[in-house]
Amino acid sequence: MTHSTTVTDAVMSRRSIRAFSDKPVPLDVLKKVMDTARWTPSGCNFQPWEGAILTGEPLRQLQDKMRATPPQDPREYSWSDPEVLPECLARLHQVGADMYAAMNIERADKAARGDFMAQNIVSFGAPAVLMVYFPRVMGPPQWSDVGMWLQSIMLLLREEGLDTCPQEFLSLYARLIKDFLGVSDESHIFFCGIAIGYRDESDPVNAFDRKREPLESKVQFLGFE
């Protein structure tokens, strides 16, 4: 890599990509990224994260199996508590509305929305997917550690010109994925997939305006001049 990507560039240019080009992802680049991501911090240095990166034939086989299987019931974990309503649900609906508007899909067009949701199974055409899992004994603070590791990976991939989409959706197929990978369902929880590839610059789904809460509603400053 001759170009340089600052942390700021990476943070600002990272977005969840939902249309990838079919350009393959070089193994040496991924190895470099995953190797550097080991320096992510974790409470007590537990490094609770584990994952498998799939591409090519194994990825296609797994996606075929998912397509032929209904989502698991009960779910691997709860995505959101009912109490999360309504403040968080409003944000979820907003991002959904903006996304479908970018694609010119009407709210009433359930079929088109369903087709797009199903694109999650093939990770929006990404040539590589990181499947993320870890021991079930890990509690909420260790989930935070895993999150730190995932963000390290997503930002390091930006430095390599690569894009991502974190997909909690894939936990609908958690047991199937673990079975495919030979990961114990008893000992490990499956968290999410990270789609990895190059963004399709021309697709409007990758270009809608994303909203965030204003900083004042999130952070309080005490004692500063």
Added chain:
Amino acid sequence: MDVSAAVASRRSIRAFLDQPVDRAVLTRVLEKAQRAPSGGNTQPWNAVMLTGDPLQNLLAKVAEVIPQGVAAYSPEYNVYPPELDGAYQQRRFGVGEAMYAALDIPREDKASRMKWFARNFQAFGAPVLMLIHTPRYMGPPQWSDIGMWLQTVMLLLREEGLDSCAQEAWAVYTKQIRECVDIPDDHIFFCGLAIGHGDRDAPINSFPVPRAGLDEAVRWEGF
């Protein structure tokens, strides 16, 4: 600063220089960090930034109860999973031993080790302490979102020439934190993040931190 340089040069800094941090820099970092991803765009993170008198008040309040030992602890969650297999205990033990070796404190010298541990509650001399909280209804996946945001903050701080130390240790003094800082009752207090200019030459900040090999964490299929 390159992302890889930021990731590789970030380490938990446990000795800071007596040099203030500009609020404008912190605001810039936190504004950018708002772009961190979260499931369903939930953005579950919340924080209080403390410096100056409000920070000193908290440190003093906690210092008063430190002599009471664990009797004064009031964590709202388990920092360590109750059941962990040996490999994780080894990782925890490994970093602790590496740190105390750098400080020349043998295992038998419990008093010195305790004294060092107590430096957590001076935020290791950092001029700024960030306290992180989130609504109690947030589940484990939202804690992961908070982690993504936290790492974003830590890496952006590196770019500003700043250092940090994520401190779950603060969870044990949640009661005192709540007395000093207005964290809503329906929020859980997660951790602190000490922020400042690290004394990078101090032995505590320069020992090699062990990490598991890549093969222990990641498998490759189809390449």
